[in-house]
Amino acid sequence: MPFIPHTEADVAEMLAAIGAESIDDLFDEIPPELRAKGLDGIPAGLSEMDVTRLLQGRARADGQPLCFIGAGAYEHHIPAAVWQITTRGEFYSAYTPYQAEASQGTLQVLYEFQSMMTGLTGMDVSNASLYDGASALAEAVLMAVRANRKSKSKRVLIPKSLHPSYRRTARGLVGNQGIELVEVDFDPATGQTPVAQYEAAAADGECAALVVPQPNFFGALEDVDAVTDWAHERNMLAIGVVNPVAMALLSPPGDWGETGADIACGEGQPLGMPLASGGPYLGFLTCKQDFVRQLPGRIAGKTLDADGKVGYTLTLQAREQHIRRSKATSNICTNQGLLVTAATIHMAIVGAEGLERVAASCHANTRRLTELLCEIPGVEPLFDAPVFHEQALRLPAPTDKLLRALAAQDILGGFDLGAEYPELDPAVLVCATEMRTEEDMVAFRDKLAAVLSDE
Amino acid sequence: MPFIPHTEADVAEMLAAIGAESIDDLFDEIPPELRAKGLDGIPAGLSEMDVTRLLQGRARADGQPLCFIGAGAYEHHIPAAVWQITTRGEFYSAYTPYQAEASQGTLQVLYEFQSMMTGLTGMDVSNASLYDGASALAEAVLMAVRANRKSKSKRVLIPKSLHPSYRRTARGLVGNQGIELVEVDFDPATGQTPVAQYEAAAADGECAALVVPQPNFFGALEDVDAVTDWAHERNMLAIGVVNPVAMALLSPPGDWGETGADIACGEGQPLGMPLASGGPYLGFLTCKQDFVRQLPGRIAGKTLDADGKVGYTLTLQAREQHIRRSKATSNICTNQGLLVTAATIHMAIVGAEGLERVAASCHANTRRLTELLCEIPGVEPLFDAPVFHEQALRLPAPTDKLLRALAAQDILGGFDLGAEYPELDPAVLVCATEMRTEEDMVAFRDKLAAVLSDE
Amino acid sequence: MLIQEQSRHGRTATAQAPLEMADVSDLPAGLRRKQRAALPEVSELQAVRHYTRLSQQNFAIDTHFYPLGSCTMKYNPRACNSLASLPGFLARHPAAPESHSQGIMACLHELQDMLKIVTGMHAVSLAPAAGAQGELAGVMMIRAYHDARGDHERREILVPDAAHGTNPASAIMAGFQVREIPTGSNGDVDIAALRDAVGPQTAGIMLTNPSTVGVFDRNIQAIAETVHEAGGLLYYDGANLNAILGKVRPGDMGFDVIHMNLHKTFSTPHGGGGPGAGPVGVSKRLEPYLPVPLVVKDGDDYHWQVEHDRPESIGRMTAFGGNMGILLRAYIYARLLGAEGMRRVSEYATLNANYLLARLKDAGFTAAYPERRASHEFIVTLKREAKEYGTNAMDFAKRLLDYGFHAPTTYFPLLVPECLLVEPTESEPKEALDGFVDAMTKIRAEAQENPDTLKQAPYSLPVRRLDDVRAARQLDLAWRPERVED
Amino acid sequence: MLIQEQSRHGRTATAQAPLEMADVSDLPAGLRRKQRAALPEVSELQAVRHYTRLSQQNFAIDTHFYPLGSCTMKYNPRACNSLASLPGFLARHPAAPESHSQGIMACLHELQDMLKIVTGMHAVSLAPAAGAQGELAGVMMIRAYHDARGDHERREILVPDAAHGTNPASAIMAGFQVREIPTGSNGDVDIAALRDAVGPQTAGIMLTNPSTVGVFDRNIQAIAETVHEAGGLLYYDGANLNAILGKVRPGDMGFDVIHMNLHKTFSTPHGGGGPGAGPVGVSKRLEPYLPVPLVVKDGDDYHWQVEHDRPESIGRMTAFGGNMGILLRAYIYARLLGAEGMRRVSEYATLNANYLLARLKDAGFTAAYPERRASHEFIVTLKREAKEYGTNAMDFAKRLLDYGFHAPTTYFPLLVPECLLVEPTESEPKEALDGFVDAMTKIRAEAQENPDTLKQAPYSLPVRRLDDVRAARQLDLAWRPERVED
Incomplete structure (x- = not known):
C-alpha cells in the first residue's frame, strides 16, 4: 500500500497485542450513526507515474509567459x-x-x-x-x-x-x-x-x-x-x-x-x-x-x-x-x-555584493524598460518621482484590453493600476528584474506598439 | 570569483608563506616557451542565470517527442x-x-x-x-x-x-x-x-x-x-x-x-x-x-x-x-x-513486485501497440517467436522516410532495423514501456496510417 | 560556527548574480545605504558545505521515527515535492491572468472539492496560510455571521482546557473573549460544565475531535446540540483529522466550520516549522464569509473569486491568496492516495497508536486514559516515574534522543502531569514502534538505576542539554559584525 | 542494517509501479522465473530513511575538506546538476533523430571545441566513459596509427614508474607490452633511462605532466623529442590537467594524444566512484582513429559521425556514445568559468598546493621533493615518523578522519615510501588548509606521545578501523535471503 508499510502478518500481530478483532473495532467509540459511509466523489488513487503525467500536463498548460509584473512578487534568479x-x-x-x-x-x-x-x-x-x-x-x-x-x-x-x-x-x-x-x-x-x-x-x-x-x-x-x-x-x-x-x-x-x-x-x-x-x-x-x-x-x-x-x-x-x-x-x-x-x-550564497548587483540590475532594467515603452506615443511615466525597480506608466488605451492582447502573445505586461486605483486608469505598473534581457524588453515594446496600433 | 574563495588578503598571506612574489611565479618550472599565451576562442564566463537561460533554451529545442524506441534504452517511470x-x-x-x-x-x-x-x-x-x-x-x-x-x-x-x-x-x-x-x-x-x-x-x-x-x-x-x-x-x-x-x-x-x-x-x-x-x-x-x-x-x-x-x-x-x-x-x-x-x-523502492508489474506493463503495452500497428495494411510482425517488450515489424514503405515523417509530428516511431540489418529492410523495432498510454499508442497508429496513405 | 563567522571581506560567489554592477546613480544619494549590509561573504562551496552539515544535525522524518504528538509526522512523498516544483508551477506570477492559470486552478478547484468531501462541509477556501490562520479565519467567520445577524452580544468562545494554544489565541485575535471548559476524567468534554457555560454570550465552541488527549469525544452530538441550541456555532480544529479521514466527517458531527492542517493530514512538509496551509470548510450558512480567493468553475473554465465578487467575505489572509505550493503538494498527495488510500490513513494511524499504547502499557507505562481507545495518538503519563525516580517527562524525552528517537510532545496537553503525547502515524512500520517500546523500557530501567543518566541526557547529539533559561535571560538573538575600519 | 534486512514479505511501495499486474500469459511458461527475485520489500519511507541515513555516513566534498591526491575533489557546482537534469535533456532517447537533438548537440560540439582549445589538440572525441577508457582509446589510436603504417613491430608502451595504475593496465588492454621508466630523484623522468629504452619497438609513452609526484617535468621537450625521434607517440594522461589549465597545453608540449578526466578538471560529480567522462584529444595524424560518435557542424546544423562516416575509427567505447549527462555538466561548468575562470582554476589550485606544502614543511613535515614547486598537488613522506614513532601513513590518514578531514591519497605513487599525496584544489579556502596543518601537527604530537592513538584510529566514525584482510579472506559479497517456505 502506498506509504503504509504494514504487512498482513503485522496487522494480525498488532491487533492481537491490542486485543481487537479488526482495525474497524478501533473506531468503536465513534457513534455508529456518525460513521462516514464513503468518500463518494474522491477519485481512486493513482500511481506516481499517472500523477506525474497529470501534473506535467497542468504545469505545461499555464505556459511560461514573459513576465513584467512585479507588484510585490519578483522573478529573481535563484542559485x-x-x-x-x-x-x-x-x-x-x-x-x-x-x-x-x-x-x-x-x-x-x-x-x-x-x-x-x-x-x-x-x-x-x-x-x-x-x-x-x-x-x-x-x-x-x-x-x-x-x-x-x-x-x-x-x-x-x-x-x-x-x-x-x-x-x-x-x-x-x-x-x-x-x-x-x-x-x-x-x-x-x-x-x-x-x-x-x-x-x-x-x-x-x-x-x-x-x-x-x-x-x-x-x-x-x-x-x-x-x-x-x-x-x-x-x-x-x-x-x-x-x-x-x-x-x-x-x-x-x-x-x-x-x-x-x-x-x-x-x-x-x-x-x-x-x-x-x-x-x-x-x-x-x-x-x-x-x-x-x-x-x-x-x-x-x-x-x-x-x-x-x-x-x-x-x-x-x-x-x-x-x-x-x-x-x-x-x-x-x-x-x-x-x-x-x-x-x-540564498543570502549566504549571493552575499551582500551579489544582492547589490541584483538590485542594481533590476533597477537598471526597469529604467531601460521605461525608456523603451515611453518611445510609444501616449505611454509616459504616471508620476514624477525617483523610483526603484517598479514604474507606473500612463497608457493611451484601456489597460485590461491591452494586457489581454499582450497575454495572448505570452507577455504579462504589468499590473493594471486602474483595477485598484480607478482614478489612475488607464495605467500599468511594470517591472523588469535582472531576469529580463534587452531582447525581452524590446519584444514587449514592439508587441505593445503593435497592439496599440491595432486599436 | 566563482568557486574560488580567495580574498586578496588571503593571496598575499599565502604567497608570503610560500616565499613567492606572485601566483605566476609558482609556474616558473614550466619552460617559458611552452606557456600558453591565451585561451582564444573560449568565451567569457557567464553568470549562473545566463547559463540557465542558455541551457533551458537548448533543452527546450529538443522537444519531448512521444518515444516508441527501445532498442536497449528504456523510458521507465523513476520514483x-x-x-x-x-x-x-x-x-x-x-x-x-x-x-x-x-x-x-x-x-x-x-x-x-x-x-x-x-x-x-x-x-x-x-x-x-x-x-x-x-x-x-x-x-x-x-x-x-x-x-x-x-x-x-x-x-x-x-x-x-x-x-x-x-x-x-x-x-x-x-x-x-x-x-x-x-x-x-x-x-x-x-x-x-x-x-x-x-x-x-x-x-x-x-x-x-x-x-x-x-x-x-x-x-x-x-x-x-x-x-x-x-x-x-x-x-x-x-x-x-x-x-x-x-x-x-x-x-x-x-x-x-x-x-x-x-x-x-x-x-x-x-x-x-x-x-x-x-x-x-x-x-x-x-x-x-x-x-x-x-x-x-x-x-x-x-x-x-x-x-x-x-x-x-x-x-x-x-x-x-x-x-x-x-x-x-x-x-x-x-x-x-x-x-x-x-x-x-530504485530497486529498494520499486521492489520485486513493483518491478514485475513494470515488466508486465511494458510487455502488455508493446503487445497492444503491435496489435494497433498491425491494423495498418502492410504492417506485420517480422518474426514468428515469443517476444518480450520489443517487437520487430515489417513496414510497407521505406523506413527512414516514415520515421522522418513521424518525427516531424513529434513521434519517434521506432528503431530502423534496415540500418543495421539491410536484409530486413524495411522494418522497424518498436517498444512501448509502461509510460505509454493507450492514447499515445492510438496516436502512433493513426499518424503512421496517415503518413502511409500520403505515400 | 556561524556562516557569518566564515565570512571574509571581499570573498564572493559571483556566479550567482549579474556579473556587472549596473549604474544606479539616479537613486537619490540621501536614500542610499551608507554601509554595505552585514551579510556573509563566503564561497558557494562554503555555503553548500555549511548548510549540508547543519542539516545533518537535525532529526527529521526522513532520518528518524518522530512521534511528536499532534504534529502528524508522517512520510512526505518525494513526488509531491518534485511535481509541485515543475517549472510551470514555480514560474507563475500570482497576478498572472486566468488565461495562464487554468492548470493550477484546476488543481486547486479539485482540492477544494476533495476537502469538502472528506470533511462533509458545504464549501472550502484554501486561503489561510497555516492552521492557526485557518483557526483565525474560522472564528472571524463565526463573528461575521453573528454580526450579520445583528447578534452583537455573542463575544465569547468556549475552549476545552485540552485545546491547542492556538485556539484561545486565535479567538482573542478575532476579538472574542475565551472561556475554558474542563475535560472529564474519561477524556471527554465535561458536558455539565459545558451546559453551564453556554448562553446568549456564546459565539461558539472550538473543539478538536479526537481531542488532544487522544480520544474521540463520544458526546460530540450532545455537545453540538448544546452549543447550537444556545445559538453558538461549532468550530472544528482539524489538527487531528488524520485520525478520522474517511471514517467520520466533521460536517456530520454538526460542525459549522473547520480548518485543516495540510502539513499534517495531507502530508505536506513540516519544513522545520512550516510552511503550512490551513484551508477552511464551512456549512452553508457561513459560506458568504469565506476568505478569498476561491476558485470557481464555469463550464470548462476556472475563475478566481476575490473581494469584489464576495462582498461579505472576511477578506484575504495573505497578500497573494495562500501557500499555493503547499496546496499543490496536498493535491498531489490526495491524488496518490485516492479514496481508499485516505481511509487507510486513519485506519493504520489508529492501528499504530493503539498497538504502541498496548505495548507500552504491557511494558508498565501508565496511559492517561487507560479505558479508552487511542485515536491516532495517545498520552502516557510519567508521574509515577517522576515520583519514584525523580525523572520527569523531559528527561525521558532527552534520553530518547540518544536512542535515536525523536521525543513525543512533552507537557501538552497541560492537564495531564508529566505527559508524553505520542503520535506514531500510519507510515511507520511495526519495527519502529517495537524499537520505541524497547527504548522506553531501557530508559525506565536507567531511571531506576541511576536517574542522573536521564537528567544529563542527551549525550550523543551535536550538543548536550541546552540551557533554555540562559537563552531567555541573556538574550542573544543575532550575530553582530565587528565593525571593521573601511 | 541492510535494506534487505528491513524487508518483510508482502510489504510494497505500490505507488511506484503500475497499479495493476498486466496479463503476461503469452510468455512461454518455461522461460518464466520460478521464484520472485530477492529484492527488498520495504515502504517508500523506509527506503528514503535508510538511504538518507546511509548518505550521512559519507565524507564528501559537500561536507568535508577532501584533499585526495590525483582526484581533484573540488566543488561541483549545483547548477551543473540541475541544468543537466532539465526534462528535455533527461528525456532524450539516444536513438532520437538529429531533428530532435540539435540542442544537446550544440552543447557537445561547443564542448569539443573548448576542449581542443584548452589542450591544444587538433580534434576531440567525447566518447570514452571515464578516464581509464579514455586512456584505452588513446593507446588504441596509437596502435591503429602504427598498424595503418604497417609498423607492426611497435608493441611496447613506456610508462614511468610513478604513473597511475590505469596506464599500464590500459596499454595491456590495447595489446601492448609495458616497460617502466624510472623517475629521477628530482621528480623528473630519468631521461637517460628513457633514451636507453626507446627503439623500433617503441609505440609510445604514457605520461602525465605535472606527474603524479606533483611536479612539472621540466624536460618534457626532451622527452618528446626522444620518443618522437624513435618513432613513438606521446600520450598525455590528463588526470592532472587541473594544474595547468590555461597555463600550458599538452599539444604545445608535443603530445599526440590526451585524455581528460572531466570529473576532475571540469568538476563533474565524483559520485562515490563515477560516472566520469574521458574525452580524448589528438593531433592531426591521429584524427582518423578517434572513437565515435563525433558531433560535426554543417552550416547551422549539427550531425553525428558514426562508424560508417569514419571507417578508420577505433570504434565506439559504449553502446550509446558516452556519458552525455556528464559531458553536459562539464559544458555548463566550462561556460560558467569562461577563459578567465579556467586560468584561475590552475592558478589557485597551484597556490593552495604550494601554500599547504609550505605550511606543512614549516610544521616539520618532509616534502618528497623539497626543492621543487608543487603543482596542484604534492607529496609528503612520513618515513621519518614511521621510523621514529612506528606510525605509518595509513595511521595518519585514519586519524585525520577523526579530525574531520578526508585523508590524502596514501601509498601512491608507489615510489615514495609512506607517502601522502595531497591535492587541496582551488575551491578550498585558506582556513581549510590551515585547519589541515593544525590537525597534522596535532596528530604528529599524538604519534610522539602515544602511537597507539593513531594505530587505533578512527574513533569518531560510524565504524572503527575495518579489517581488510578479513574482507578478502572471508569473502562476503552479497546478502543471501533465508529461503522461506512459500
Whole structure:
C-alpha cells in the first residue's frame, strides 16, 4: 500500500497485542450513526507515474509567459544550490525545533536568518518569520499598538501608496481587535506620501503608529527620514515596509531619521523564493531591542549546553500561544521554516555584493524598460518621482484590453493600476528584474506598439 | 570569483608563506616557451542565470517527442525519491571509497547493489558496476577467456541477434588482445538463435565461450536453457546478456539449463536511470562464485571493524589496476558509482513486485501497440517467436522516410532495423514501456496510417 | 560556527548574480545605504558545505521515527515535492491572468472539492496560510455571521482546557473573549460544565475531535446540540483529522466550520516549522464569509473569486491568496492516495497508536486514559516515574534522543502531569514502534538505576542539554559584525 | 542494517509501479522465473530513511575538506546538476533523430571545441566513459596509427614508474607490452633511462605532466623529442590537467594524444566512484582513429559521425556514445568559468598546493621533493615518523578522519615510501588548509606521545578501523535471503 508499510502478518500481530478483532473495532467509540459511509466523489488513487503525467500536463498548460509584473512578487534568479539543499530531508521533513538538541540544524539556520535580516534592515532583532509580507504588516500593526507606551490610541496611519493587498489583509486581520487603519492619500503628482499627507490624515485624532513603505507600491521612493522623524515627534511608532532586495542599495529602516524606524517588516520572497503563484513566501518582522517581548512568532536564541558549548534554542516562548494561550502576542504556530532555510542559504550564497548587483540590475532594467515603452506615443511615466525597480506608466488605451492582447502573445505586461486605483486608469505598473534581457524588453515594446496600433 | 574563495588578503598571506612574489611565479618550472599565451576562442564566463537561460533554451529545442524506441534504452517511470536522494551531496560529491571508515554510506550501497543484482540474475556474485551494458559485455568476454580453464581458445561466439552496438563495442574493446568474436546468424523466420546456429558457427574450431541475449535485440526470447547446456557440453562458458527489468519475469541466468550461465551482464539503465541521450548508464556484471577473482571492477565486501562491528570495504583489490597495474583484470578505475546508488534506491523502492508489474506493463503495452500497428495494411510482425517488450515489424514503405515523417509530428516511431540489418529492410523495432498510454499508442497508429496513405 | 563567522571581506560567489554592477546613480544619494549590509561573504562551496552539515544535525522524518504528538509526522512523498516544483508551477506570477492559470486552478478547484468531501462541509477556501490562520479565519467567520445577524452580544468562545494554544489565541485575535471548559476524567468534554457555560454570550465552541488527549469525544452530538441550541456555532480544529479521514466527517458531527492542517493530514512538509496551509470548510450558512480567493468553475473554465465578487467575505489572509505550493503538494498527495488510500490513513494511524499504547502499557507505562481507545495518538503519563525516580517527562524525552528517537510532545496537553503525547502515524512500520517500546523500557530501567543518566541526557547529539533559561535571560538573538575600519 | 534486512514479505511501495499486474500469459511458461527475485520489500519511507541515513555516513566534498591526491575533489557546482537534469535533456532517447537533438548537440560540439582549445589538440572525441577508457582509446589510436603504417613491430608502451595504475593496465588492454621508466630523484623522468629504452619497438609513452609526484617535468621537450625521434607517440594522461589549465597545453608540449578526466578538471560529480567522462584529444595524424560518435557542424546544423562516416575509427567505447549527462555538466561548468575562470582554476589550485606544502614543511613535515614547486598537488613522506614513532601513513590518514578531514591519497605513487599525496584544489579556502596543518601537527604530537592513538584510529566514525584482510579472506559479497517456505 502506498506509504503504509504494514504487512498482513503485522496487522494480525498488532491487533492481537491490542486485543481487537479488526482495525474497524478501533473506531468503536465513534457513534455508529456518525460513521462516514464513503468518500463518494474522491477519485481512486493513482500511481506516481499517472500523477506525474497529470501534473506535467497542468504545469505545461499555464505556459511560461514573459513576465513584467512585479507588484510585490519578483522573478529573481535563484542559485541552484538553494533548493537542492533546502529540500534535503533533514530540513524538509523536520518540524518546529521543540527538541533543541535534535534540531541544531534548523535552529542555527533561524539564528543566522535573524542575523541576516537585522543586517539587511539595520534593526536590532528579528523573528524567525511570519506567513508573508501582508500578514507580517498586520502583526507589525498589532505589535505597534501594544508596544507604544506613549499612546493608548488604536489608530494607525497607512498610506494608500502601500500595496493594496497588504492594506486589505492588514485591515481584515487587525479590525476585530478594534484597531483602525486610517488611510493616507498620496500626492497625485509624485505618487509619494509626504509628511503633509500623514499630517492631514492624522488631523482627526491621536495615532499609535504609522506605516511607511520603501519603495512604495508605485515604486516611488518615500522621504522615509522625514516621515520617521515626524512620527516620533508625535509619539507614534514608525513601521517600515521594505523590499529586502532594495535594502542592498537603499537606506535601511534602522537608519531612517534621527533614531530609525521602530519596526520593519516585509515580504521575503525576493530572497530565494520562486513566484509559485503567490506562495509559500515568508514574512519578516524586525524591531528595536526594546520591543522584543512584543514580537510575535518564533525566535531562536544562542545559549550554552551542559558542557558550555554554544548551541541554539527557541526562546522567549512565554510570548507564544503554546505557553501563553489567550495572552500570547499572536496565534502563530507553524510559520515559514522551510522558506527561512531557503532565504538564509540564498543570502549566504549571493552575499551582500551579489544582492547589490541584483538590485542594481533590476533597477537598471526597469529604467531601460521605461525608456523603451515611453518611445510609444501616449505611454509616459504616471508620476514624477525617483523610483526603484517598479514604474507606473500612463497608457493611451484601456489597460485590461491591452494586457489581454499582450497575454495572448505570452507577455504579462504589468499590473493594471486602474483595477485598484480607478482614478489612475488607464495605467500599468511594470517591472523588469535582472531576469529580463534587452531582447525581452524590446519584444514587449514592439508587441505593445503593435497592439496599440491595432486599436 | 566563482568557486574560488580567495580574498586578496588571503593571496598575499599565502604567497608570503610560500616565499613567492606572485601566483605566476609558482609556474616558473614550466619552460617559458611552452606557456600558453591565451585561451582564444573560449568565451567569457557567464553568470549562473545566463547559463540557465542558455541551457533551458537548448533543452527546450529538443522537444519531448512521444518515444516508441527501445532498442536497449528504456523510458521507465523513476520514483521522485530516487534522484532526490542520489544527488544528496554526500553521495554526489564523494569519491571511490578508498577510506572505508569515512565512506560507509557508499560502501553499504555497493554491497546492497551487489546483493540485488545477484538476486535479480540468480548469480552468485556481482561487481559494483562497469560503464554500460556494451562495455560490460566486453569485460565479460575478456573474463570468460581468462576464466575458462578447459579451453585455451580465444574465440567467442556472439549472435547477430545481439544489439549491434554491443557487438561493435565489444569487438573494439577485446580485439587488440587477440580475441575473436565469431558471429552467429539468427533464424530468419523467428529472429532467434537456436543451438543449431551456434553449432554451425562453431564448426570452424574450438571456442572459449558464447554469448546469449535474453530477450535478444529483436525482443525475441531465446531458448536459453538449451544454449547454456550446449555451451557447457562443449566446455564453453555461457555469458548471458539480460535486461534487468525483464529479469522480474523471465528465468534468470543463474537458472539457465542444468547449471546456470557462468557470467551474466547487461545494461542497468532501466533500473532508475533517465534516457539522457545515452548516458551515464551502468553496466552490471555477475558471475558464479568460482570466477570471482577474474571479475573486473570494484567489489565491496562485508567485514568487521576493530570492535567487531559489521562494516563494508572495497575488497579483492589485488585484481585492480591501482594495485596490480599491468596485471590487473581490467583498466577500470572510476566506474558508475552514482548510478549504482540510483539503481539501488530504485530497486529498494520499486521492489520485486513493483518491478514485475513494470515488466508486465511494458510487455502488455508493446503487445497492444503491435496489435494497433498491425491494423495498418502492410504492417506485420517480422518474426514468428515469443517476444518480450520489443517487437520487430515489417513496414510497407521505406523506413527512414516514415520515421522522418513521424518525427516531424513529434513521434519517434521506432528503431530502423534496415540500418543495421539491410536484409530486413524495411522494418522497424518498436517498444512501448509502461509510460505509454493507450492514447499515445492510438496516436502512433493513426499518424503512421496517415503518413502511409500520403505515400 | 556561524556562516557569518566564515565570512571574509571581499570573498564572493559571483556566479550567482549579474556579473556587472549596473549604474544606479539616479537613486537619490540621501536614500542610499551608507554601509554595505552585514551579510556573509563566503564561497558557494562554503555555503553548500555549511548548510549540508547543519542539516545533518537535525532529526527529521526522513532520518528518524518522530512521534511528536499532534504534529502528524508522517512520510512526505518525494513526488509531491518534485511535481509541485515543475517549472510551470514555480514560474507563475500570482497576478498572472486566468488565461495562464487554468492548470493550477484546476488543481486547486479539485482540492477544494476533495476537502469538502472528506470533511462533509458545504464549501472550502484554501486561503489561510497555516492552521492557526485557518483557526483565525474560522472564528472571524463565526463573528461575521453573528454580526450579520445583528447578534452583537455573542463575544465569547468556549475552549476545552485540552485545546491547542492556538485556539484561545486565535479567538482573542478575532476579538472574542475565551472561556475554558474542563475535560472529564474519561477524556471527554465535561458536558455539565459545558451546559453551564453556554448562553446568549456564546459565539461558539472550538473543539478538536479526537481531542488532544487522544480520544474521540463520544458526546460530540450532545455537545453540538448544546452549543447550537444556545445559538453558538461549532468550530472544528482539524489538527487531528488524520485520525478520522474517511471514517467520520466533521460536517456530520454538526460542525459549522473547520480548518485543516495540510502539513499534517495531507502530508505536506513540516519544513522545520512550516510552511503550512490551513484551508477552511464551512456549512452553508457561513459560506458568504469565506476568505478569498476561491476558485470557481464555469463550464470548462476556472475563475478566481476575490473581494469584489464576495462582498461579505472576511477578506484575504495573505497578500497573494495562500501557500499555493503547499496546496499543490496536498493535491498531489490526495491524488496518490485516492479514496481508499485516505481511509487507510486513519485506519493504520489508529492501528499504530493503539498497538504502541498496548505495548507500552504491557511494558508498565501508565496511559492517561487507560479505558479508552487511542485515536491516532495517545498520552502516557510519567508521574509515577517522576515520583519514584525523580525523572520527569523531559528527561525521558532527552534520553530518547540518544536512542535515536525523536521525543513525543512533552507537557501538552497541560492537564495531564508529566505527559508524553505520542503520535506514531500510519507510515511507520511495526519495527519502529517495537524499537520505541524497547527504548522506553531501557530508559525506565536507567531511571531506576541511576536517574542522573536521564537528567544529563542527551549525550550523543551535536550538543548536550541546552540551557533554555540562559537563552531567555541573556538574550542573544543575532550575530553582530565587528565593525571593521573601511 | 541492510535494506534487505528491513524487508518483510508482502510489504510494497505500490505507488511506484503500475497499479495493476498486466496479463503476461503469452510468455512461454518455461522461460518464466520460478521464484520472485530477492529484492527488498520495504515502504517508500523506509527506503528514503535508510538511504538518507546511509548518505550521512559519507565524507564528501559537500561536507568535508577532501584533499585526495590525483582526484581533484573540488566543488561541483549545483547548477551543473540541475541544468543537466532539465526534462528535455533527461528525456532524450539516444536513438532520437538529429531533428530532435540539435540542442544537446550544440552543447557537445561547443564542448569539443573548448576542449581542443584548452589542450591544444587538433580534434576531440567525447566518447570514452571515464578516464581509464579514455586512456584505452588513446593507446588504441596509437596502435591503429602504427598498424595503418604497417609498423607492426611497435608493441611496447613506456610508462614511468610513478604513473597511475590505469596506464599500464590500459596499454595491456590495447595489446601492448609495458616497460617502466624510472623517475629521477628530482621528480623528473630519468631521461637517460628513457633514451636507453626507446627503439623500433617503441609505440609510445604514457605520461602525465605535472606527474603524479606533483611536479612539472621540466624536460618534457626532451622527452618528446626522444620518443618522437624513435618513432613513438606521446600520450598525455590528463588526470592532472587541473594544474595547468590555461597555463600550458599538452599539444604545445608535443603530445599526440590526451585524455581528460572531466570529473576532475571540469568538476563533474565524483559520485562515490563515477560516472566520469574521458574525452580524448589528438593531433592531426591521429584524427582518423578517434572513437565515435563525433558531433560535426554543417552550416547551422549539427550531425553525428558514426562508424560508417569514419571507417578508420577505433570504434565506439559504449553502446550509446558516452556519458552525455556528464559531458553536459562539464559544458555548463566550462561556460560558467569562461577563459578567465579556467586560468584561475590552475592558478589557485597551484597556490593552495604550494601554500599547504609550505605550511606543512614549516610544521616539520618532509616534502618528497623539497626543492621543487608543487603543482596542484604534492607529496609528503612520513618515513621519518614511521621510523621514529612506528606510525605509518595509513595511521595518519585514519586519524585525520577523526579530525574531520578526508585523508590524502596514501601509498601512491608507489615510489615514495609512506607517502601522502595531497591535492587541496582551488575551491578550498585558506582556513581549510590551515585547519589541515593544525590537525597534522596535532596528530604528529599524538604519534610522539602515544602511537597507539593513531594505530587505533578512527574513533569518531560510524565504524572503527575495518579489517581488510578479513574482507578478502572471508569473502562476503552479497546478502543471501533465508529461503522461506512459500
